[in-house]
Amino acid sequence: MTTETHVKDIKPGLKNLNVIFIVLETGRVTKTKDGHEVRTCKVADKTGSISISVWDEVGGLIQTGDIIRLTKGYASVFKGCLTLYTGRGGELLKIGEFCMVYSEVPNFSEPNPEYSNMDQMKNKTVRGNDTTNGNGVNSQGSGSSTTPPQGGRAGSGVGSRANNPGGTTVNGKETRRSTKR
């Protein structure tokens, strides 16, 4: 079995993360421009808590108290906050409920000004990831409008969405991207 990463060891730019956590809070739903539902959930393990962004159907199924295994996740900075995402080919699976000890502090998703200083570095690391993802998406022929978050980061339509004030999630990513460019 692959080993699990602890929440405390999650750093921006890391990918292929397997994490086991318990869900503490499920956030309100926001809709992206292309109709995806996005929820931000607060999750934790014994080393601390972090926000995870959950997309579409699965988000509606998650309840607080669920113990979930994330496979192939990645971490990145969204609006200055470290956030966990399900990566390409990854998934969230409920493996239990209730019976897991956690520590709510430190909250690794608290806004961290250091991350804004790191943009340059992080973008370097993420870019490699993006490229492969982007290729994958394109070869499947999905347009960026139907592209879920994982692919969205690399979608070719990204630039045009950069000014869109509606899709908040997308927006955060865009900010980062425009810095890069």
Place this chain on the structure above:
Amino acid sequence: MEPSPAKGKPQGRLLVSTTLDAKDELEERLERCVGIVTSLTNGLSEREANDAITANVCKGPQQHEEVCLGLFALLLTEPPQAQRCYRDLTLVNRDGMNVILIKINQILMEKFLKLQDVCRTQLVWLVRELVKSGVIGADGVLMTLMKQIAGGDITSKNLWLAENVLDILLDQREWVLKSGMLIAMSVYTYLRLIVDHGTPALLVLRQKEVDLCIGLLREKFMECFIIGRDLVRLLQIVARIPEMELLWKDLLHNPQALSPQFTGKGLLQLLTARTSRKFLACRLTPDMETKLLFMTSRVRFGQQKRYQDWFQRQYLSTAESQSLRCDLIRYICGVVHPSNEVLSSDILPRWAIIGWLLTTCTSNVAASNAKLALFYDWLFFSPEKDSIMNIEPAILVMHHSMKPHPAITATLLDFMCRIIPHFFPPLEGQVRQGVFNSLTFIMEKRVLAHLAPLFDNPKLDRELRSMLRERFAEFCSSPSPPTEGRDEGANEMKMEESVSLEMDNHVLLDKEDGCYDNTEAAFSDDEEEVNNKGNKKREFRFHPIKEAVIEEPADITPYVDQLDDTMKEKVLQLQKGSDTEAHCEVMQEIVDLVLEEDFDSEQMSTLASCLAELFKGHFRGDVLPDDITEESLEESVCKPVCLVFRNLCQMQEDNSGFSVLLEMLAELYQKQPKIGYHLLYYLRASKAAMGKMSLYESFAQATALGDLHTCLMMDMKACQEDDIRLLCYLTPSIYTEVHTNVFYAEFPDETLRSGELLNMIVAVIDSTQLQELMCHVMIGNLVMFRKDSVLNILIQSLEWETFEQYSAWQLFLAHSIPLETIIPILQHLKYKEHPEALSCLLLQLRREKPSGEMVKMVLSRPCHPEDQFTTSILRHWAAKHDDVLGEHIKALLIKNNNMPRKRQSLRSSSSKLAQLTLEQILEHMDNLRLNLSNTKNSFFTQTPILQALQHVQASCDEAHKMRFSDLFSLAEEYEEPSSKPPKSRRKAPASSPRSRKGTVTPVSNEEESASSSASEEEDSKPKAPKRKRKGSSAVASDSD
């Protein structure tokens, strides 16, 4: 990429699942087995199919299991094929359906909540078929099924289950009557469920439930008697239902009508019998049990909020769920008995959960039932039979709520006062005695050292306080009025007073209300209630026995008639004689009878009850002879009970009698827990048991506890409570037998690592016994600590009492474990909170030559003006090992100087442990400087120290420079002997208050620092863009 909902996860046929749910292994396994069966029978005629699977089953146990499980799963998922599958199952299985029974149990315990509706229906159908066929073990499965009926839940699924199980019990009555345990469990379950089914829509169901309970209680009362006092609690709650009321009256006035063996003092006997855990646990579903146990064993106090919310969301959010609180409270008091290790840790205590259950109670009725549940073991408490753990939650919840929720404490104290006269007036004396026994035992066991702060607290209103003073004068320190003596006579007087109070007592109404919960739909008339109560007082009269329960002679009448004649005769012989030798002979005959092939194992429990009752005298007094000699030891193991032990020792483990004897011991253990440590004693003391210590493990596994560790802890605890000398006598063998691996391999670790056992010992020994144990350690008879576990044990010990801690340290020091091993404990030691450990450690440290780790740990202590620990040890080292200390401090200063500040703060916030910061080191150094200032000590003139100080001064900020200016000034005159050309130096900024020549350039040299540990490498990336300047050569030469 589109998140594909069903990708790779087709919905299984057994369990309800969503895209979020992980695959279920059991479900997959069962579906594979279905595949096997289908492929075997596909396209064949029924007869051919039959032959095919029969042939396959014959191939081996694996094929047998696969086919059985395949048929089982088909039966669950394909109702039309169920009949055929069941027939095939009965034909082909060769293990009495064992594989199936195990799987049903597993599904019930682990998956029932997720089972698809169809499968649920089929599963109940299957259980009914198994019962009809009289399959051995079906009663167990039926009891597990009963456990799935949730209390306080009237959703249709749950009602459906309650009704269907009920139908099985009613239809298969003859079969039910054969199993005593099933009778008792059914009565317990349905008496409880009746409470939930009081609404008009459910009255038909309730009537059936009442019929079942009445039938079983009337016909098999003595089987129900084994439930214990909670039987009365449940009966009282439903006693207003007409048929129940008749039974209730019989129970009170005419007990013989229920059973000829149930005599006048029967009710009291029932109320003094502690309820077996089995019953208290049976009213929680496995899921509730798992969650509660998790909360009480893993969740830290202060972190429970979310878990409570989740539990409440699932089980306590509806109006009808109020009744579940009583079950939960009874379960917590009677079943959840955390180990000492857990009790002394920061794990969520039981009283906090009870407090939560009480404060979130929304109905008065439920609240008074909950209070009664909480105090139920108090009412007839006897230190001999009952456990402190059952009464502890109530006293602690009162104690701990005084500050945050005084209203809770007040209402509980009020309840405690009023329940004495009102529980059942004819038994008032006994209830009073029970409550007094509880309070005395609570003080004896030092759950609370004094009750006065609780009873006479200014936060309570005057009326309540005066009531408490009046009822519990013995426990209030405040002066009592001169008329109130403290003798029994005064008690009598007060009793009369309180009885007369009863007439206008509102709480009584409240309570009675509570007791007759949920029948309000049928009886809601207040008038009637009062009448009813009045009736009760007039009619319900019976004569309480005068003597305390403890003095009773052995009474085996409820049991002895259930034994067959030969056995009965032997047991009666035991009862008559008084000669130990004769007893032993009879006992041997009983053992022989038990070992005979035709012994009916159903009698085992009854026999154990008789023996436990007959031998209760043996379990009082001391076990260990006063003078320990070979003869006296041999003599001490010649009691009748020891005969069972001896027989066990003489038997081979593969002998079938071996497990029969273990079963007998396990049954005895249920009735008389002391037998556990008697066995340990026997194994240690008897010559016949030489080298047989491992028998204890077999015993432990045979008990209801099921595992060695728990069993050993329970037994040592019981021993600790009864006989400290014996505990000390057993200690070396417990530790060393373990150490020398007489026990099985996984065991030594577990015990050695746990401080629980150690705490049990040091909590009770006196200094003589401590000294004896230390000698055992030094001689090599006893090893209590191992290198890899000692640190954790000592950390646990920080919560213990002073003498316990000193003892633990003394025992540790008696071992020769290097001090280095336990140095990290310093991070846990707080000034004023842990003086015991600090002083022991201080004295040990001064005997050591400082190592880097030691210096680091010592410097990591937070600075506190009065805390002299660090200064005193540093001073000592500065005098004795100045050079070594100097080098270590230099290394630490330089290392910490190089650590960026932000990272430090991040790290320290993630852990409660003391962290080393540069500021701290400087502060400690400054204290040391002040302390040494009038001595001739030359510590601060050493080159390494001066180099380090210069280095730090160069890079630290102005505030620090100012604050530690005196310290830095020591290094001012120092010139680096091999210093490079002064081009790398420049004057300190003009703003510096002490701008001097020779100050080294501020330098940031993260890059050069070899000190940042590997784990921090990733963190250091963000720092990269900061000031980048090559460090001065002086610094560069320093840092390596």
